[in-house]
Amino acid sequence: MRGAGIDTSGMVFDREGRRTGLTFTEIKSPEECSIMMYRENVADLHLSPSEVSEDYIRQSKILLVSGTALAMSPSREAVLKAVSLARRNDVKVVFELDYRPYTWKSEEETSVYYQLVAERSHVVIGTRDEFDLLEGGRGGRNEDTTRRLFRHDPELIVIKHGVDGSYAYAKSGEVFRGEAYRTKVLKTFGAGDSYASAFLYALLTGKEIGTALKYASASAAIVVSRHSSSEAMPTVDEIENLIAQHA
Numbered sequence: 001m002r003g004a005g006i007d008t009s010g011m012v013f014d015r016e017g018r019r020t021g022l023t024f025t026e027i028k029s030p031e032e033c034s035i036m037m038y039r040e041n042v043a044d045l046h047l048s049p050s051e052v053s054e055d056y057i058r059q060s061k062i063l064l065v066s067g068t069a070l071a072m073s074p075s076r077e078a079v080l081k082a083v084s085l086a087r088r089n090d091v092k093v094v095f096e097l098d099y100r101p102y103t104w105k106s107e108e109e110t111s112v113y114y115q116l117v118a119e120r121s122h123v124v125i126g127t128r129d130e131f132d133l134l135e136g137g138r139g140g141r142n143e144d145t146t147r148r149l150f151r152h153d154p155e156l157i158v159i160k161h162g163v164d165g166s167y168a169y170a171k172s173g174e175v176f177r178g179e180a181y182r183t184k185v186l187k188t189f190g191a192g193d194s195y196a197s198a199f200l201y202a203l204l205t206g207k208e209i210g211t212a213l214k215y216a217s218a219s220a221a222i223v224v225s226r227h228s229s230s231e232a233m234p235t236v237d238e239i240e241n242l243i244a245q246h247a
Contacts (some may be wrong), residue, residue, distance in 0.1 A: 097126030178213025
């Protein structure tokens with residue numbers, strides 16, 4: 001991680017024998033690809049509130065929260081503390097819904113904690129299905145979702161619709177649409193992480209929201225056309241080249 005330029009000074013280590021998650025992936029065809037994840041007693045879900053540093057959060061530009069971290073205690077409470085500390089120190093909170101059903105006890109439980117964090121976040125990113133889960137229903141409309149969340153703290157809401165592209169809604173009333181880039185799909189997993197990372201990279205480097213959607217869609221298109229997930233993540237040059245090809 002240090003070799004990739006990641007600051008590891010805030011990293012804590014589990015000393016009680018818990019596990020690092022393990023994932024197996026299978027790709028038979030774009031329609032037949034699956035993931036098997038071993039997540040029992042994993043270390044990341046045992047992050048405790050006492051291990052969350054206000055000093056570390058204070059010096060950050062954003063706090064990125066994954067919905068997976070809300071699935072169990074004490075990680076759940078650690079996230080809630082981190083969100084409170086970020087807001088106290090004027091650090092933007094980004095909530096990536098990242099719903100993985102095998103980590104939750106019920107959809108009702110998921111909805112409760114998703115709503116709690118989404119209402120206190122500045123940016124919320126997820127698929128249409130994930131926002132339906134947040135709202136405790138099915139077949140929701142973007143307009144209704146954004147109207148409800150904009151009553152609270154979110155300033156920007158990004159809703160993904162797969163091959164139909166994605167939409168970014170600003171609290172000011174602006175709406176941006178990002179087209180999905182056509183590609184030879186090898187598998188479907190990894191797209192969500194690549195989308196969110198490229199979108200946030202673009203925003204943090206001063207790009208407009210519409211441009212950030214292009215970065216996100218291009219990154220997702222590249223990842224689904226390659227094997228693996230983390231190793232398939234594109235460089236900035238690769239993203240910008242794909243965007244230029246479709247200009």
